Amino acid sequence: MTMLDSNPRWIALQVILKLVDRGRSLDDTFASxxxxxxxxxxxxxxxxxxxxxxxxxxxxxxxxLLNQRLQKPLRARDQDVEIILLLGLYQLLVMETDAHxxxxxxxxxxxxxxxxxxxxxxxxVLRKVVRDDLRWQEIDxxxxxxxxxxxxxxxxxxxxSQQIMVAGNQRPPMxxxxxxxQQSRDDYLKQLESKQIEASAHELISTAVQLxxxxxxxxxxxxxxxxxxxxxxxxxxxAELLQCEPGNxxxxxxxxxxxxxxxxxxxxxxxxxxxxDISETRLDRVRENLQRIGKPARLLVGDAAVPEQWFDGKRxxxxxxxxxxxxxxxxxxHPDIKLLRRESDIMSLASxxxxxxxxxxxxxxxxxxxxxxxCSIFKNENEKQIAGFLQSNVNxxxxxxxxxxxxxxxxxxRQILPGESNMDGFYYALLRKSxxx
Amino acid sequence: MALLNILHYxxxxxxxxxxxxxxxxxxxxxxxxxxxxxxxxxPGIGLAATQVDEHIRLLVMDVSEHRNQPRYLINPKIISAxxxxxxxxxxxxxxxxxxxxxxxxxxxxxAQDDSGETSEFEAxxxxxxxxxxxxxxxxGKLFVDYLSNLKRNRIRSKLxxxxxxxxx
Numbered sequence: 308m309t310m311l312d313s314n315p316r317w318i319a320l321q322v323i324l325k326l327v328d329r330g331r332s333l334d335d336t337f338a339s340x341x342x343x344x345x346x347x348x349x350x351x352x353x354x355x356x357x358x359x360x361x362x363x364x365x366x367x368x369x370x371x372l373l374n375q376r377l378q379k380p381l382r383a384r385d386q387d388v389e390i391i392l393l394l395g396l397y398q399l400l401v402m403e404t405d406a407h408x409x410x411x412x413x414x415x416x417x418x419x420x421x422x423x424x425x426x427x428x429x430x431x432v433l434r435k436v437v438r439d440d441l442r443w444q445e446i447d448x449x450x451x452x453x454x455x456x457x458x459x460x461x462x463x464x465x466x467x468s469q470q471i472m473v474a475g476n477q478r479p480p481m482x483x484x485x486x487x488x489q490q491s492r493d494d495y496l497k498q499l500e501s502k503q504i505e506a507s508a509h510e511l512i513s514t515a516v517q518l519x520x521x522x523x524x525x526x527x528x529x530x531x532x533x534x535x536x537x538x539x540x541x542x543x544x545x546a547e548l549l550q551c552e553p554g555n556x557x558x559x560x561x562x563x564x565x566x567x568x569x570x571x572x573x574x575x576x577x578x579x580x581x582x583x584d585i586s587e588t589r590l591d592r593v594r595e596n597l598q599r600i601g602k603p604a605r606l607l608v609g610d611a612a613v614p615e616q617w618f619d620g621k622r623x624x625x626x627x628x629x630x631x632x633x634x635x636x637x638x639x640x641h642p643d644i645k646l647l648r649r650e651s652d653i654m655s656l657a658s659x660x661x662x663x664x665x666x667x668x669x670x671x672x673x674x675x676x677x678x679x680x681x682c683s684i685f686k687n688e689n690e691k692q693i694a695g696f697l698q699s700n701v702n703x704x705x706x707x708x709x710x711x712x713x714x715x716x717x718x719x720x721r722q723i724l725p726g727e728s729n730m731d732g733f734y735y736a737l738l739r740k741s742x743x744x
Numbered sequence: 745m746a747l748l749n750i751l752h753y754x755x756x757x758x759x760x761x762x763x764x765x766x767x768x769x770x771x772x773x774x775x776x777x778x779x780x781x782x783x784x785x786x787p788g789i790g791l792a793a794t795q796v797d798e799h800i801r802l803l804v805m806d807v808s809e810h811r812n813q814p815r816y817l818i819n820p821k822i823i824s825a826x827x828x829x830x831x832x833x834x835x836x837x838x839x840x841x842x843x844x845x846x847x848x849x850x851x852x853x854x855a856q857d858d859s860g861e862t863s864e865f866e867a868x869x870x871x872x873x874x875x876x877x878x879x880x881x882x883x884g885k886l887f888v889d890y891l892s893n894l895k896r897n898r899i900r901s902k903l904x905x906x907x908x909x910x911x912x
Contacts, residue, residue: 308790308805308877308887309834311842344809348787411906415840 315351316394316412317419318342319358323390326363326643333359333643362390362397364476364642368448369396372441376432388425391416395433400443410434451476455650456635463686467724471684474726475638481521484514484538484566486573486600492516495535498528511713511728515540533573533600538566539640541723541733542682544713545627546574548737549678553577555624559604560611560667561585565593567629572602580604581623583611612662614670622672630660632681632688636725636732657687664696668703671740676706679736684724686717689734693719697738706737748782748796752907753838754900759884762792762799765818768860772802776816776858779804784811788836790874792881795837803878807870817855820879823864824852831873833887841899845890847876 311317322342325331336342337356347355362369373392374380381389395413398404410433417425449472450457461468483506485492492508496516499506504522509515517540524530524537545567551557555578559568562582572580582597582604584590590606597604609617611628633656638644664679671677681688697703697719709716713730714723720736751758765772775798783791783804790805804816827849834842851872854864867875877887888896 308874309786309788309836309839311832311834313787313789313834346787346789346809346811348785351787407909411909418840419842 310346311419313346313351314416314419315347315355316358316416318345318347318351318355319362319394320387320390320416322355322359323362323394324387326359326646327386327390330647332641332647333363334641357402358394358397360642361401362393363646365397365401365448365451366393366646367453368446368451369393369400372396372400372436372446373432376435385422385425387420388417388422388429391420391425392429392432395429396436399433399436400441400446403443406437410437448476449473452638452645453648456645456648459650459653459685460635464684464724470726471724471732474724475732477639477726479539479637479640479731480729481518481537482509482539483516483518483527483535484543484570485516485535486533487514488573488576489534490529495528502526502528509540509728512540512543512730514543517729531599533569533602536566536569536596536600538570539637539731539733540728541636541713541730542566543570544711544733544735545629545678545680546570548708548735549625549627549676551575551578551625555579556621557581557625558583558623558627558667558670560626560628560663561630562593562606563589565596567627568593568604569596569600569602571627572597572604573600578625581607583607583609583617585610612659612666614666618670622670622675624672624675626667626671626675626677627680628663628667628677629680630663630688632656632660632683633685634682636682636684636723636734639725640731653685653687657692660688660692661695664692668696668700668740673702673740673742675740677738677740679720679738681734682731683734684722684732689722690717690719690736693736693738702741703738704741706739708735708737745781746778747785748778750782750786750791750795750836751797753835753886753888753903755837757797758794758837758881758886760794760799761884762794762801762882765800765802765856768818768856768858772818773858775802776804780806780814780816783836786836787811789870790878791836792878794881794884801882803875803882805871805874805878807874816858817853817875817878818857818860820853820855820875820882822848822851822876822879823854826850829869829873831870833873833877835877835887837881838886838888838899838903841888843887843891843895845873845877845887847873851875 322336325336398409414426414429417429460471485495505519506516527535557578558581560583562568563584568582582593587608607617634644708721714721723730723733725732779791789807793800793802801819806814825848829849830844830846832842833845850868852866856862
């Protein structure tokens with residue numbers, strides 16, 4: 308006997324439907340009880356992930372290719388059929404699955420949906436794609452983004468926009484952060500070599516190691532003891548920038564999943580860290596991460612913009628505000644951002660970020676420092692955000708980041724663009740509170 | 745360990761009525777192992793010996809969420825049944841089709857292990873459905889037999905067509 312849920316293509320369809328109908332991110336779905344307990348073999352689970360991630364990555368290229376081959380557009384209630392067709396196109400063009408298998412398996416999905424009327428259509432469209440002999444390599448596929456996003460990237464980054472979009476379409480590297488207090492990067496590279504894991508030192512970031520191909524974390528020597536963590540090179544700079552001193556009270560205001568909290572605790576031996584997050588379940592991830600590296604922090608649940616919920620009245624020497632953002636700098640890692648974000652999200656995210664900044668700033672001691680970071684490339688979330696904040700807070704002064712060799716200096720702060728030195732897109736600005744409170 | 749070939753409807757060998765297991769030997773143990781491997785690889789939640797062209801009363805299954813609770817039954821018999829439930833069933837011998845089938849909700853089963861030891865247990869829900877589905881195979885019966893002639897013939901002709909395409 309079999310269950311419907313044993314079909315990896317069917318599962319990919321369900322994953323994408325959760326995304327487009329309910330706004331559920333791929334990461335949330337993949338981590339869910341539902342996905343984790345499907346009757347799928349390891350190989351089929353990997354295939355359903357590959358199909359879902361790949362479809363998001365190339366959705367805005369595949370959809371026009373499909374529409375050109377439909378005589379009339381599909382009705383809104385047949386979005387499931389559209390996704391099935393796009394999954395078929397993805398298999399034919401990108402995965403280069405055997406045409407026969409790709410067509411048959413895709414037609415099968417229409418029957419599983421009990422939309423038998425779509426079988427003939429699916430068969431005809433996919434066979435046409437095969438006949439047309441499209442070559443993925445010959446298709447211009449840079450603009451794999453919604454229209455408004457392409458426009459915004461072009462408006463803000465001009466000549467660099469092409470490079471940004473190309474990088475955002477690529478498969479991300481798996482990058483490790485070495486805890487250099489425990490072990491040198493060279494020694495760790497040797498350990499990886501002895502395990503036949505191909506890796507290289509990152510060209511700019513001294514704690515970063517890039518793997519040639521991703522591996523399961525369990526295969527990484529010393530992962531369970533916190534010798535290494537998985538973190539993009541661009542995110543590894545945070546701790547160094549914050550320049551903590553012994554005995555400092557430090558706040559990580561949007562801590563989950565705990566990558567930067569871990570980094571702070573590993574880099575600075577005797578700080579007192581509060582790790583705050585709005586979500587209790589996401590704070591569990593922070594707890595797991597800190598347990599793995601064996602460093603304690605006080606975990607707080609609460610909204611960073613509403614300190615009354617969690618602040619104990621003792622102000623901080625250092626604050627990291629790694630705010631919720633559009634994630635437009637990490638679309639190579641989270642291609643579902645391309646489908647999840649709406650143009651109006653940018654302004655509402657910027658206003659949320661400002662609320663957090665305004666609420667956190669008074670909790671900083673005079674002379675203390677705040678590091679603001681996002682994984683966005685949009686200026687309203689980054690340099691314009693900081694410009695506005697500086698304008699209305701006379702006791703905030705910016706500490707320039709001009710002496711660094713990563714990223715690009717902005718009017719305020721510093722921007723790493725996606726793909727630069729193979730890093731995620733990231734933005735940092737460092738502010739100091741003057742003696743006056 | 746070896747992956748076994750699964751027969752596809754309308755292969756007439758699926759209509760064979762299986763014989764009781766009488767030799768509890770190494771060969772039987774090997775077949776149980778191979779059937780588990782075949783079932784997990786497929787992947788399915790249950791597999792009857794009939795489906796791999798071995799016509800003895802043996803079935804393997806794992807209905808657990810984490811695919812880590814293998815169970816096999818030799819010479820199984822349903823000694824009592826009650827309740828009724830309808831669920832979407834699919835079959836490794838009828839690939840790609842899922843249809844609603846009505847089965848008993850709770851059953852009590854007597855079966856032997858690979859040394860011939862007999863025991864009894866109760867099963868509910870998916871496990872009960874799966875046991876009934878697999879025991880049908882041992883009688884030469886398939887879930888499509890519960891469907892209307894129209895539906896069954898449609899499935900049959902689609903599978904025949906697909907098999908021809910695969911051979912061609």
